[in-house]
Amino acid sequence: MLKYVLKRLIWMIPIVLGVAILVFIMMTFCPGKPEEIILGPSATETELAAKRLELGLDDPIVLRLGRYMSDVFIHFDLGKSWLTNVDITSSIKERLPRTLMLTVTTLFISVGIGIPLGVIAAIKQNKWQDSLCMVLALIGVAIPNFWLALLLVLQFSVKLNWLPALGIGTGLAGIKFYILPAISGSTGGLASCARQTRSAMLDVIRADYITTARSKGVPERDVILKHALKNSLIPIITVMGTMFGHFLGGAMIIETIFAIPGMGTYIIGAVNSRDYPIVQGGSIFLAITFSFCMLIVDLLYAMVDPRIKAQYASGRKKRKVKANA
Amino acid sequence: MPKMTGHAKNQGGFTAVMKQMSKNKAAMLGLLILSAEIILAILAPYIIPYDYSFMDMANMFAKPSASHLFGCDDMGRDIFSRVLFGARYSISIGIIAVAIGSVIGCTIGAIAGYFGGQVDNLIMRFLDIIQAIPGMLLMIVISAVLGPGYFNTIVALSIGSISGMARMLRAQMLKERENEYIEAAQSINCSKFRIITSHLLPNCISPMIVSATMGVAQTITMAAGLSFIGLGVQPPIPEWGAMLSAARQFIRQAPHLVYFPGLAIAVTVLALNLLGDGLRDALDPKLKN
Numbered sequence: 001m002l003k004y005v006l007k008r009l010i011w012m013i014p015i016v017l018g019v020a021i022l023v024f025i026m027m028t029f030c031p032g033k034p035e036e037i038i039l040g041p042s043a044t045e046t047e048l049a050a051k052r053l054e055l056g057l058d059d060p061i062v063l064r065l066g067r068y069m070s071d072v073f074i075h076f077d078l079g080k081s082w083l084t085n086v087d088i089t090s091s092i093k094e095r096l097p098r099t100l101m102l103t104v105t106t107l108f109i110s111v112g113i114g115i116p117l118g119v120i121a122a123i124k125q126n127k128w129q130d131s132l133c134m135v136l137a138l139i140g141v142a143i144p145n146f147w148l149a150l151l152l153v154l155q156f157s158v159k160l161n162w163l164p165a166l167g168i169g170t171g172l173a174g175i176k177f178y179i180l181p182a183i184s185g186s187t188g189g190l191a192s193c194a195r196q197t198r199s200a201m202l203d204v205i206r207a208d209y210i211t212t213a214r215s216k217g218v219p220e221r222d223v224i225l226k227h228a229l230k231n232s233l234i235p236i237i238t239v240m241g242t243m244f245g246h247f248l249g250g251a252m253i254i255e256t257i258f259a260i261p262g263m264g265t266y267i268i269g270a271v272n273s274r275d276y277p278i279v280q281g282g283s284i285f286l287a288i289t290f291s292f293c294m295l296i297v298d299l300l301y302a303m304v305d306p307r308i309k310a311q312y313a314s315g316r317k318k319r320k321v322k323a324n325a
Numbered sequence: 326m327p328k329m330t331g332h333a334k335n336q337g338g339f340t341a342v343m344k345q346m347s348k349n350k351a352a353m354l355g356l357l358i359l360s361a362e363i364i365l366a367i368l369a370p371y372i373i374p375y376d377y378s379f380m381d382m383a384n385m386f387a388k389p390s391a392s393h394l395f396g397c398d399d400m401g402r403d404i405f406s407r408v409l410f411g412a413r414y415s416i417s418i419g420i421i422a423v424a425i426g427s428v429i430g431c432t433i434g435a436i437a438g439y440f441g442g443q444v445d446n447l448i449m450r451f452l453d454i455i456q457a458i459p460g461m462l463l464m465i466v467i468s469a470v471l472g473p474g475y476f477n478t479i480v481a482l483s484i485g486s487i488s489g490m491a492r493m494l495r496a497q498m499l500k501e502r503e504n505e506y507i508e509a510a511q512s513i514n515c516s517k518f519r520i521i522t523s524h525l526l527p528n529c530i531s532p533m534i535v536s537a538t539m540g541v542a543q544t545i546t547m548a549a550g551l552s553f554i555g556l557g558v559q560p561p562i563p564e565w566g567a568m569l570s571a572a573r574q575f576i577r578q579a580p581h582l583v584y585f586p587g588l589a590i591a592v593t594v595l596a597l598n599l600l601g602d603g604l605r606d607a608l609d610p611k612l613k614n
Contacts, residue, residue, distance in 0.1 A: 014450075015453055015454055015457045016457070018450075018451075018453075018454035018457075019454055019457050019458055022454060022455070022458075023458075023466060026466055026467070026469075026470050027466070027469075027470070029470050030469055030470050031470075031472050138595060138598060138599070139591075139595070141542075141594065141595075141598055142542075142591045142592070142594040142595035142598060143587075143591050143594075144546045144549055144550065144587060144590050144591065144594070146549075146550055146553050146566075146569065147569060147583070147586075147587030147590065147591065150569065150572075150573060150576060150583045150587070151583070151587070153576065154576055154580050154583065158576065158577055158580075245459045245460060246459075246460065246461075248459040248461075248462075249459035249460045249461025249462050249463075249464075250461060252461050252462060252465065252554075253461065253550050253553060253554055256554050257573075267462065267465065268465060268554055268556075271465055271466070271469040271556070272555070279466065279469070283458060283462060283466065286458070286459055286462055287457040287458050287459075290457055290458070290459055291457050
């Protein structure tokens with residue numbers, strides 16, 4: 001198991017390097033001259049040239065890429081913002097937790113409501129509860145999250161004045177700032193979670209071991225939760241993995257709407273002001289976060305399914321079996 | 326025999342699928358909504374009551390009424406006309422982007438899936454890198470490179486949909502490649518191109534069609550999202566996301582500006598999802614439950 005985790009962690013290195021190179025190259029093709037945006041329209045030709053020299057923009061791209069890669073991966077320094085001269089690593093340290101907070105809350109809402117909805121729909125297959133859950137799921141998929149965000153702001157901030165529409169807070173009071181953003185980001189994931197749970201449960205629920213469990217007098221609650229749901233978790237976890245990526249990306253738009261100073265607002269702001277180091281650094285960090293989550297998803301598989309765990313654990317044994325065969 | 330079933334399905338093709346689907350009320354509803362929207366979008370210039378960019382300052386922020394069905398926006402433009410005209414942009418972005426993405430993605434996926442080995446390895450590792458970047462972030466970076474605008478948004482979104490399609494077709498190919506009819510085709514010295522295009526692809530295509538349908542829905546939402554944050558289609562073009570983005574600042578004084586463009590996106594995505602579900606059930610009864 002440990003060996004597997006190590007292998008996955010090592011495999012993340014080329015991926016992250018690849019992301020860094022890819023984003024770096026893409027950003028160099030961006031239209032618009034960064035030095036003009038930094039210095040403003042009143043800058044003279046000499047000032048612009050000096051800035052270009054300072055940022056190293058006149059160097060060939062291979063040299064710049066090499067320099068950037070060595071800064072990032074050897075000195076662990078993402079550089080400074082071209083516009084504000086603030087250290088990017090410390091900005092990310094401040095902002096990433098907010099984005100993660102939003103993403104994880106979104107995930108919890110999706111899973112916490114999506115799975116029960118799916119289970120209810122599966123148990124009551126073809127009854128009105130099933131139809132209701134599936135109609136809700138369809139609506140959840142269809143509603144664009146930024147539109148829902150606007151509607152929620154309209155209802156709960158503008159009309160009822162219950163929850164704040166913008167910004168973040170500190171401490172426990174800060175939680176209420178995440179409620180609307182998390183709800184608006186969660187509908188799509190909630191819906192796909194409900195649908196996936198339903199179909200996975202339906203696959204399992206007619207299996208022989210469920211009949212066995214029922215016939216030996218296991219309470220229906222336990223049959224559903226311990227026998228059926230546990231065995232349908234694999235496809236649900238798979239959906240959760242992809243959902244996390246969606247949420248992480250979706251958080252970028254949600255953050256813009258609710259003015260949450262997280263990674264999304266940081267990167268989108270930097271894209272607009274051609275502050276390349278921020279876009280590059282931010283992308284690297286989000287890619288690392290995403291890769292870690294995919295690793296966690298794979299480890300969750302092993303946790304819920306002993307068969308997969310055995311596969312990870314017995315790399316050596318398996319080879320022996322093969323050799324014997 | 327796998328070949329027979331595959332062959333029969335293809336021969337029946339379109340009509341068989343439609344027949345199967347016509348029993349599914351939800352799918353037919355989706356198809357109906359979508360066809361209606363596409364027809365309205367095509368006919369939009371002839372049926373919209375006002376020019377979509379006609380400004381009428383007397384009707385600024387007018388509430389929905391008989392003369393302005395969805396009301397008017399901050400410049401007195403008729404929202405109904407704008408939403409209807411916007412369908413041309415939003416729906417066409419979704420369809421064209423997914424079409425381009427599917428063709429390129431399927432080509433890459435087919436090459437990886439059929440040839441395997443080093444080629445497959447190289448392609449898959451590259452896709453791994455692309456997929457390590459969360460989708461929306463990738464879109465944002467690509468749109469930053471290409472700049473905003475209708476065509477650039479299409480290009481950005483099609484690049485974004487390539488990797489998913491390629492992966493999916495590759496997985497299908499790997500499964501299908503093991504079948505005996507492929508061995509048979511190889512043994513009679515069929516060219517690789519022919520094996521891929523006329524033997525493998527037709528047997529792998531059903532899940533691709535379903536995922537493309539769902540992909541159009543997702544792409545429409547993504548395009549609207551990009552426009553919403555100012556990186557996609559730019560105002561005054563009445564793309565739905567761009568309309569929402571402009572409406573956002575007037576949410577307190579004129580909430581009706583926000584309702585209709587969003588509703589248009591939601592209805593379209595809903596229709597596409599209904600259609601996609603129906604197609605999946607019709608194309609692959611195994612997946613149905």
